[in-house]
Every structure is written in C-alpha cells, then in structure tokens.
Amino acid sequence: MPFHVPIDEARKRFPNYTFIKALTASEQKAAFHVQDKNGEDLCLKIVNPNFGLDRVPREVEAMLKVKHPNVVEFVEYSLSVKRDGSLYYIIENFVEGTDLTAELGKPWDHTRAAEFFAALLDGLNELRRANVVHRDLKPSNVRVRADGEPVIIDFGLARHLDLPDITKTGALVGTPLYFAPEQFTGERKYIDHRTDLFAVGILLYSALVGKHPFDAATHDFNALADAIKNSEEYLSDPGFAALPAPWKLVVKKLLSKQREHRFNDAAQAASVVRKAGGLT
C-alpha cells in the first residue's frame, strides 16, 4: 500500500514551501514537487515512519558528501523521531524531465545507450566513493534530465528492501525485478557495490533489447528469484544475440550471477560501455 499523505496535510506541515504537485506515492514515501521562497524547484519526500530507518541517517550523511551531475543533490533532511513519527523527510533538487520507466520498452540507439549508461555508471562510481550501495536501482529511481542525462535518486533509503521485509509484506513485488542474485539471500554481507552493477545490467539489457532479460519470469516472485539466480536464457533471445559482440560482453559481465565476475567497479564498467558504443 502506498504511503499516502494528502497534499493539504503536507502543505500544513511544510508552510515554507509552495506545493506544485503530488508525485506518485510509493510504499516508502510520499513525494511532492515543491518550490522554496526563492522559487527553487525541489522534491520533498515524507518518509513512511513505519519503515525501519536505522541505517538511513548514516547513509543520508554519506550522501551529503556526494556532488556529481548524475546523482541527485540533497538540500535538507530531518530524520528525527517526533512523537507522532511524522517528521521524517528529505528535500532534494527537483530533476526536471522524465523517469527512466518511460524510456524503456523499445530498443535504443547504441550511441545514446553508451552515453546514458556510462553517465549512470559515473554516478554510481561517485556513490561508491562515498561508500554507498544503492540497492534499489530501478527505472523509477533514475530520472532522465531534459538534456537526456541520467540522475540517480533514492539511494540510502533501500534498507527496508532486505528480503525478510519483502516476503513479510509481499507488497514490494515491483522491486525484485532489479535484484541481483545475492539480494535474495537477505544477508547484508553479500551486498556490495557490485550488487548495483547487476541492476545496471538489467537496465542496459532492457535499453538495448527492448525488454527485461527475465521477462518470462516477472509474474511471480519465486519464478523471478529462480531466473535471476540461475537462468541465462536471455543470452539466446534473438534481440540479444543480434547485438554487436562488445555490447553482449558488457551485458553478460554485468549480469554475472557471481559478483566476482562482474566488473571490479562502476568506473571500469563505464569505460567498457563507452568503448562498446564507440565513444572512445
């Protein structure tokens, strides 16, 4: 169930902002496009206090250190527990443009894919430098700026996505679509920056081929978990098989079941993506 905060209630709670519009609410937060007194466009996210937020302050703190064109910029936040639990919020820059969701579904031009995904990997590399693993990289957490560049949002808030919570609520079925095999273990020790590289592999495959690599299994949690952990059927998809060899290699490496076989880091992946797309 989405965490719904009526816009009038939000207005009352945040009187210093002009509310432009409520964005699609998710399980975890109610997001609003707002403007501050100077007319600056911002995105206000009121976080559902029912989520376990133990790690959030630390990760948010880390995010304040990150400044990169492909990562959203934090403006202000409060994660203090008030008596009614209502004042968990984050304010970040509003990223004008669309959501990556709107751009997937048909194959992209390869030069565009190289530019976009190399930039996305550059952003991830910056997160790595701040010791942040996103854990929930998916189309709705990647904004596409008006100039076509990606901007990563919602890092550090993915703590609740650990497996026990998912199976408990059964409500986050959309999210495991971008899980790496190790995320199904539900154990944090198996999760690191290479977990995000797997998600990039799924996104890149979707952009190049026009469909999700495990789309035959996306209707059911167990089928999806099994496909992500064990299936390489996507390799024989005609759309994938027809890709130039360098692209196939990049995708295969990103989608390695074992994280040791993925790229060492996002920087290395970015450089190989640029080469695959003929940018260098």
Ligand SMILES: Nc1ncnc2c1ncn2[C@@H]1O[C@H](COP(=O)(O)OP(=O)(O)OP(=O)(O)O)[C@@H](O)[C@H]1O
């Ligand atoms: N900084 C931002 N600028 C512009 N739009 C944003 C910004 N942050 C989020 N949005 C948009 O607001 C909508 C809601 O975002 P939100 O992150 O709450 O939901 P979600 O990504 O669907 O789910 P999740 O809570 O799992 O991340 C999305 O469509 C997202 O693209």
Ligand SMILES: [Mg+2]
């Ligand atoms: Mg999001």
